[in-house]
Amino acid sequence: MNENQANDLKRFLLKFGHLFGLFIAMAIICLPGFWIVLSSLRPTVEIMAKPPVWIPQSLSFDAYIAMFSGVGQGGIPVLDYFRNSIVISVTSTVIALTIGMAGGYAFARYQFRGKTAIFLGFMLTRTVPGIALSLPLFFVFAKLGIIDTHFGLIIAYVALNVPFTVWLIDGFFRQVPRDLAEAAQIDGCTRWQAFWQVEFPLARSGIASAGIFAFLISWNEFALASQLTRSTNSKTLPVGLLDYTSEFTIDWRGMCALAVVMIIPALTLTFIVQKHLVSGLTSGAVKG
Amino acid sequence: MATVSLKNLVKKYGHLEVVHAINLDVEDREFVALVGPSGCGKSTTLRMIAGLEAISGGHIHIGDREVNNLPPRQRNISMVFQSYALYPHMTVAENMGFSLKIAGRSQNDIASAVAEAAKTLGLEELLERRPSQLSGGQRQRVAMGRAIVRNPDVFLFDEPLSNLDAKLRMQMRTEIKKLHAKVQSTVIYVTHDQVEAMTLADRIVIMRDGHIEQVGAPEEVFRRPASRFVAGFIGSPTMNLHNAAVGSGKLVFANGDTLPLPQQFRDRVTEGQKVTFGLRPDDVYPAGHGIHSGEAAEVHTVEVPVSLTEPLGNETLVFAEFAGQDWISRMLNPKALRMGERIKLSFDLSQSHLFDAATEKSLRG
Numbered sequence: 001m002n003e004n005q006a007n008d009l010k011r012f013l014l015k016f017g018h019l020f021g022l023f024i025a026m027a028i029i030c031l032p033g034f035w036i037v038l039s040s041l042r043p044t045v046e047i048m049a050k051p052p053v054w055i056p057q058s059l060s061f062d063a064y065i066a067m068f069s070g071v072g073q074g075g076i077p078v079l080d081y082f083r084n085s086i087v088i089s090v091t092s093t094v095i096a097l098t099i100g101m102a103g104g105y106a107f108a109r110y111q112f113r114g115k116t117a118i119f120l121g122f123m124l125t126r127t128v129p130g131i132a133l134s135l136p137l138f139f140v141f142a143k144l145g146i147i148d149t150h151f152g153l154i155i156a157y158v159a160l161n162v163p164f165t166v167w168l169i170d171g172f173f174r175q176v177p178r179d180l181a182e183a184a185q186i187d188g189c190t191r192w193q194a195f196w197q198v199e200f201p202l203a204r205s206g207i208a209s210a211g212i213f214a215f216l217i218s219w220n221e222f223a224l225a226s227q228l229t230r231s232t233n234s235k236t237l238p239v240g241l242l243d244y245t246s247e248f249t250i251d252w253r254g255m256c257a258l259a260v261v262m263i264i265p266a267l268t269l270t271f272i273v274q275k276h277l278v279s280g281l282t283s284g285a286v287k288g
Numbered sequence: 289m290a291t292v293s294l295k296n297l298v299k300k301y302g303h304l305e306v307v308h309a310i311n312l313d314v315e316d317r318e319f320v321a322l323v324g325p326s327g328c329g330k331s332t333t334l335r336m337i338a339g340l341e342a343i344s345g346g347h348i349h350i351g352d353r354e355v356n357n358l359p360p361r362q363r364n365i366s367m368v369f370q371s372y373a374l375y376p377h378m379t380v381a382e383n384m385g386f387s388l389k390i391a392g393r394s395q396n397d398i399a400s401a402v403a404e405a406a407k408t409l410g411l412e413e414l415l416e417r418r419p420s421q422l423s424g425g426q427r428q429r430v431a432m433g434r435a436i437v438r439n440p441d442v443f444l445f446d447e448p449l450s451n452l453d454a455k456l457r458m459q460m461r462t463e464i465k466k467l468h469a470k471v472q473s474t475v476i477y478v479t480h481d482q483v484e485a486m487t488l489a490d491r492i493v494i495m496r497d498g499h500i501e502q503v504g505a506p507e508e509v510f511r512r513p514a515s516r517f518v519a520g521f522i523g524s525p526t527m528n529l530h531n532a533a534v535g536s537g538k539l540v541f542a543n544g545d546t547l548p549l550p551q552q553f554r555d556r557v558t559e560g561q562k563v564t565f566g567l568r569p570d571d572v573y574p575a576g577h578g579i580h581s582g583e584a585a586e587v588h589t590v591e592v593p594v595s596l597t598e599p600l601g602n603e604t605l606v607f608a609e610f611a612g613q614d615w616i617s618r619m620l621n622p623k624a625l626r627m628g629e630r631i632k633l634s635f636d637l638s639q640s641h642l643f644d645a646a647t648e649k650s651l652r653g
Binding site: 177180183190191198201 | 338339340359360361365366367369371373374375376377386387390391434438
């Protein structure tokens with residue numbers, strides 16, 4: 001075998017190894033999701049079977065039908081939960097993004113006293129686990145009378161998300177060259193116009209990703225929500241999963257079905273925003 | 289079109305003063321280059337004129353308007369940035385028409401203004417492209433197009449050619465000069481490259497450490513530098529500058545070698561005065577190979593060893609050792625020289641400069 005063929009073979013093997021590695025990694029990531037979808041369609045006997053039944057014998061949408069059939073027929077108030085989740089997640093995301101944009105811009109563009117300390121402080125808040133916050137928050141919220149309200153949970157989620165959105169958006173504004181806003185001002189823009197016409201469009205992908213993250217954190221959050229919500233007034237979907245547990249049994253199939261209902265909007269939103277996440281938009285602004 | 293005038297302009301960052309009360313009057317349609325080493329305050333001065341940097345003291349007038357506290361958009365200026373600062377999310381046409389769009393002009397107005405500027409700069413083919421699809425030179429041209437579309441009172445250029453390679457830089461230099469001839473506007477051009485300043489400007493402002501060292505036409509700052517700094521900064525290769533003392537009608541160098549005191553300085557120096565002697569490489573030459581071969585009035589010739597040669601084709605730069613230091617000389621109609629070879633080196637003293645060692649100011653009248 002000459003050197004060229006040897007090299008070709010080496011490249012082929014490398015490529016194969018690469019793809020195989022990726023396949024394994026993807027399988028590990030996707031399998032739990034796939035198992036949830038599958039479990040939502042199978043009878044409980046099959047889900048609990050030992051050894052596991054790999055190939056489903058029968059599939060049905062019974063769990064989904066039951067879920068929406070109302071109390072008494074195995075149903076839960078899924079539409080209420082869904083509405084609560086949407087209202088709370090969207091509102092808290094919008095607020096966190098607005099504050100995050102203002103804060104991120106300020107951190108990226110301006111010098112002020114205590115900048116580093118504040119930034120570090122923001123990061124430190126992220127080290128506190130949600131569950132540790134839930135009890136103190138519960139006391140405070142109980143005193144304020146905002147337990148079991150949308151407002152209470154929105155406040156909690158905004159506080160949870162703001163440090164993160166500020167941090168992420170700061171990074172994206174940093175990547176937009178200062179010269180651009182200055183050029184825009186010379187071209188006749190006010191500071192405000194320069195921001196909306198030039199800097200915002202260029203940081204949009206970053207703001208979109210910050211938005212997605214904030215939304216997903218709010219959408220999936222369980223620890224705080226389980227303490228701060230009580231009833232269909234404010235219970236979100238993750239808390240709703242608990243409806244499938246009773247004193248002696250857990251309805252795994254129903255729980256999986258609700259999990260799928262939860263995953264679908266999050267997945268859809270991610271797909272919609274994904275195209276805005278394409279970065280590299282700023283290339284060509286300055287020399288290169 | 290307008291004049292620009294700076295009066296006692298000061299810039300401070302906290303307690304650090306970086307521009308010290310400078311005064312400058314730029315005439316209507318004049319091309320003025322601010323030149324100096326990095327950190328001399330030239331870019332800061334330009335940014336103050338643009339309104340991108342607040343001023344700490346003094347006054348700026350554009351035309352008869354005082355613009356001290358006006359935001360950039362009210363100064364009717366255009367600026368070309370070193371980084372070009374093209375808007376990456378807009379096409380070339382949108383980039384160029386952006387200022388008119390902000391000003392609320394009609395689509396037709398914008399289109400025709402952009403088309404005209406594109407024609408001037410040869411950008412017609414590129415109007416639908418994005419900045420990322422352009423080469424460095426093309427981006428530079430779009431940046432200039434964006435500047436001329438506005439029809440501003442004053443053009444400000446901030447090291448516009450620094451990011452281009454040497455060949456393209458020369459080409460764009462010519463284009464900027466042509467452009468100025470065509471649009472006939474007031475231009476303030478910042479550069480650290482003295483060749484750019486010399487070739488483009490009507491007048492050159494040489495800055496150093498936040499002060500203006502000298503203002504003058506290119507010929508003037510080259511021929512009659514006001515200080516040792518200007519003498520060393522302007523001209524390529526740089527002027528030979530060596531310290532000496534005046535002693536009984538001679539210039540005595542550190543190692544005891546002497547040159548006759550040039551005629552024009554006889555009455556301007558005192559015995560024992562410490563000075564810096566300056567002579568351009570054009571005015572030091574191997575005997576018979578100079579610009580003024582023979583006929584110049586005040587030529588002094590010494591025999592010295594060659595320490596290095598740099599052949600450039602039509603001429604050779606010869607480094608020769610005299611007074612314990614290397615002197616750069618320009619050899620026209622070059623012939624081959626060996627290192628260490630002893631040659632006759634002619635000093636045309638009529639072209640020489642003397643600077644006071646302490647004040648660094650020129651001793652010429």
